[in-house]
Amino acid sequence: MSVIYLDNNATTAVAPEVLEEMAPYLRDLYxxxxxxxxxxxxVRRKIEEARARVAALIGADPDEIVFTSCGTESDNxxxxxxxxxxxxxxxxxxxxxxxxxxxxxxxxxxxKGFRVTYLPVDSLGRLDMDALSEALDDETAVVSIMxxxxxxxxxxxxxxxxxxxxxxxxxxxxxxxxxxxxxPINVKDLPVDMLSLSGHKLHAPKGVGALYVRKGTRFHPYxxxxxxxxxxxxxxxxxxxxxxxxxxxxxxxxALERESSYVGTLRDRLEQAxxxxxxxxxxxxxxxxxxxxxxxxxxxYVEGEAILLRLDEHGICASSGSACTSGxxxxxxxxxxxxxxFTAIHGSVRFSLSRYNTEAEIERVIxxxxxxxxxxxELSPYGRNGLGQG
Amino acid sequence: MWEYSEKVxxxxxxxxxxxEIENPDAVGEVGSMICGDALKLTLRIDRxxxxxxxxxxxxxxxxxxxxxxxxxxxxxxxxxLDEALKLTNKDIAEALGGLPKEKMHCSVxxxxxxxxxxxxxxxxxxxxxxxxxxxxxxxxxxEEKIRKVAIENHLTTVExxxxxxxxxxxxxxxxxxxxxILKDIWSVKxxxxxxxxxxxxNLQKIALIQDVIEKxxxxxxxxxxxxxxxxxxxxxxxxxxxxxxxxxxxxxxxTIEGIQKKLRELVSEDIVVEAx
Numbered sequence: 001m002s003v004i005y006l007d008n009n010a011t012t013a014v015a016p017e018v019l020e021e022m023a024p025y026l027r028d029l030y031x032x033x034x035x036x037x038x039x040x041x042x043v044r045r046k047i048e049e050a051r052a053r054v055a056a057l058i059g060a061d062p063d064e065i066v067f068t069s070c071g072t073e074s075d076n077x078x079x080x081x082x083x084x085x086x087x088x089x090x091x092x093x094x095x096x097x098x099x100x101x102x103x104x105x106x107x108x109x110x111x112k113g114f115r116v117t118y119l120p121v122d123s124l125g126r127l128d129m130d131a132l133s134e135a136l137d138d139e140t141a142v143v144s145i146m147x148x149x150x151x152x153x154x155x156x157x158x159x160x161x162x163x164x165x166x167x168x169x170x171x172x173x174x175x176x177x178x179x180x181x182x183x184p185i186n187v188k189d190l191p192v193d194m195l196s197l198s199g200h201k202l203h204a205p206k207g208v209g210a211l212y213v214r215k216g217t218r219f220h221p222y223x224x225x226x227x228x229x230x231x232x233x234x235x236x237x238x239x240x241x242x243x244x245x246x247x248x249x250x251x252x253x254x255a256l257e258r259e260s261s262y263v264g265t266l267r268d269r270l271e272q273a274x275x276x277x278x279x280x281x282x283x284x285x286x287x288x289x290x291x292x293x294x295x296x297x298x299x300x301y302v303e304g305e306a307i308l309l310r311l312d313e314h315g316i317c318a319s320s321g322s323a324c325t326s327g328x329x330x331x332x333x334x335x336x337x338x339x340x341x342f343t344a345i346h347g348s349v350r351f352s353l354s355r356y357n358t359e360a361e362i363e364r365v366i367x368x369x370x371x372x373x374x375x376x377x378e379l380s381p382y383g384r385n386g387l388g389q390g
Numbered sequence: 391m392w393e394y395s396e397k398v399x400x401x402x403x404x405x406x407x408x409x410e411i412e413n414p415d416a417v418g419e420v421g422s423m424i425c426g427d428a429l430k431l432t433l434r435i436d437r438x439x440x441x442x443x444x445x446x447x448x449x450x451x452x453x454x455x456x457x458x459x460x461x462x463x464x465x466x467x468x469x470x471l472d473e474a475l476k477l478t479n480k481d482i483a484e485a486l487g488g489l490p491k492e493k494m495h496c497s498v499x500x501x502x503x504x505x506x507x508x509x510x511x512x513x514x515x516x517x518x519x520x521x522x523x524x525x526x527x528x529x530x531x532x533e534e535k536i537r538k539v540a541i542e543n544h545l546t547t548v549e550x551x552x553x554x555x556x557x558x559x560x561x562x563x564x565x566x567x568x569x570x571i572l573k574d575i576w577s578v579k580x581x582x583x584x585x586x587x588x589x590x591x592n593l594q595k596i597a598l599i600q601d602v603i604e605k606x607x608x609x610x611x612x613x614x615x616x617x618x619x620x621x622x623x624x625x626x627x628x629x630x631x632x633x634x635x636x637x638x639x640x641x642x643x644x645t646i647e648g649i650q651k652k653l654r655e656l657v658s659e660d661i662v663v664e665a666x
Contacts, residue, residue: 301450303427303450303452306451306456309402313403323426330559330560342423343423346426379408379449379456380449381429381449382428
């Protein structure tokens with residue numbers, strides 16, 4: 001059975017061109033980029049090429065790119081650097097809908113005595129700008145707000161947030177892991193000080209990420225050791241993956257507009273068809289301001305894990321915000337922050353597409369999903385066919 | 391991804407006895423959509439023999455909740471009510487070829503629905519307030535339920551209680567209370583583990599003496615810079631060599647006495663320890 005992969009916000013396929021670019025550096029060209037000899041030196045040059053490619057995708061200077069091991073490391077590094085370099089500022093601001101890489105790091109700081117403000121969002125997942133403005137004070141070391149939400153795809157007003165923070169002289173970090181490669185980003189005219197990105201969300205391999213650090217931003221490394229990355233991130237480079245990330249950024253840059261409109265069309269077709277074919281279904285998040293590849297749909301009266309496992313039988317990969325799929329008993333913190341009713345959170349399914357999805361695949365999903373929802377609703381004591389109402 | 395047994399997968403994909411019996415003799419409803427799983431069980435009961443003739447279910451929940459409900463209906467069909475009431479959540483989990491530990495609450499939900507249905511049939515319907523004090527507000531779990539599930543399944547940690555009842559699985563504010571309940575249950579009821587086996591062969595005795603010296607005595611002496619070596623065992627005589635800081639230590643006699651006391655406590659009353 002062939003797989004229909006609609007879980008690209010979780011991870012993506014490595015692009016064939018990326019793998020090809022990496023292969024020599026896993027086989028013959030194993031030199032250490034820090035070495036003096038030519039054998040290592042050629043690897044160094046390739047890493048610098050990758051740095052330039054990553055920088056180009058987001059409009060940065062190559063010097064402003066620090067390679068890391070993943071998006072989480074980039075996020076942790078950014079927030080930690082801010083609190084290390086402004087030791088007298090003991091206040092951190094973030095949102096209730098951040099990825100755990102930021103949210104749990106903020107909670108960790110809170111346990112260490114920092115004051116942390118978690119900004120609310122409205123029912124469409126939009127940030128409350130007034131709450132941000134009110135939260136800031138002289139003690140605020142950093143504001144960390146995601147570029148786009150991984151569960152709903154909702155895009156935050158990064159430009160406005162950055163503008164406000166510039167005026168107040170407060171550092172701004174944005175976790176752009178879900179946005180880079182999906183929407184155009186240019187840090188030249190975007191007031192952010194630090195920006196995180198991750199390889200495996202844009203068709204590079206897992207285990208590599210990058211942090212953009214604007215020139216002139218005070219910085220303190222998180223991983224301490226050797227002089228790699230000009231002292232900003234110690235540890236021998238993950239050479240092949242960094243080269244892969246560079247290639248993936250180049251591919252994204254070449255095709256960004258064409259792909260996002262292609263992917264957006266497929267997403268819209270999927271979303272509209274499912275809403276039309278499945279009664280009691282609704283989209284979570286601000287449909288007017290979203291990543292083109294993401295849709296988060298709640299199917300009332302059925303539970304997300306059951307939906308996913310029935311879809312799995314058909315080779316369809318998606319994810320859910322239900323409690324049973326979270327590894328804990330807590331349903332999605334994002335949908336909860338938005339005030340989505342529990343009855344809808346438990347039946348929420350996220351479909352996230354990529355350039356590799358085809359129209360035929362989407363048509364197949366449009367056939368399968370409504371049938372699965374109908375079957376599960378027939379099992380459920382709730383809903384239109386059931387007797388009780390939850 | 392959960393590791394479900396083949397039986398769970400089979401019953402999730404092809405559940406049996408789905409639906410609702412018309413004019414049922416008993417109805418058991420547990421859980422709620424807010425909690426993330428709910429089960430409605432309807433029974434047809436022969437009033438003369440009190441035997442369950444038919445059982446059907448409707449479930450809102452994950453794969454293991456659906457499979458647990460399905461196997462429950464199969465397990466109780468043909469049983470008398472008294473026989474059915476003997477069914478435990480463990481029986482449900484075992485009939486499914488086991489459940490992931492985080493999913494044990496699904497088997498508990500099955501058992502609860504059965505109890506509710508039989509109580510309904512017998513006219514024992516109790517009001518919610520009478521079911522006891524709520525400990526976990528997030529999932530509406532009562533102290534009574536926590537105690538019952540803990541004792542029946544021999545649960546000793548909060549994590550296990552969460553896996554079986556969901557209590558403590560969301561905001562976590564009731565965790566200290568669950569800890570107190572567990573402490574209360576097991577400090578009274580935990581069976582005294584026999585520290586000393588009654589009858590031993592010589593080989594078992596030697597092995598136990600070696601074990602006690604290695605695990606109980608040696609680490610303590612080493613912590614004080616000393617050491618001990620077992621040299622021989624002759625009947626009840628245990629001959630040891632004391633090393634390093636212990637050699638010629640003025641309190642050497644005390645050490646020997648202490649070792650003897652420990653061995654008498656853990657191995658046999660008649661042990662005599664001698665230093666070489």
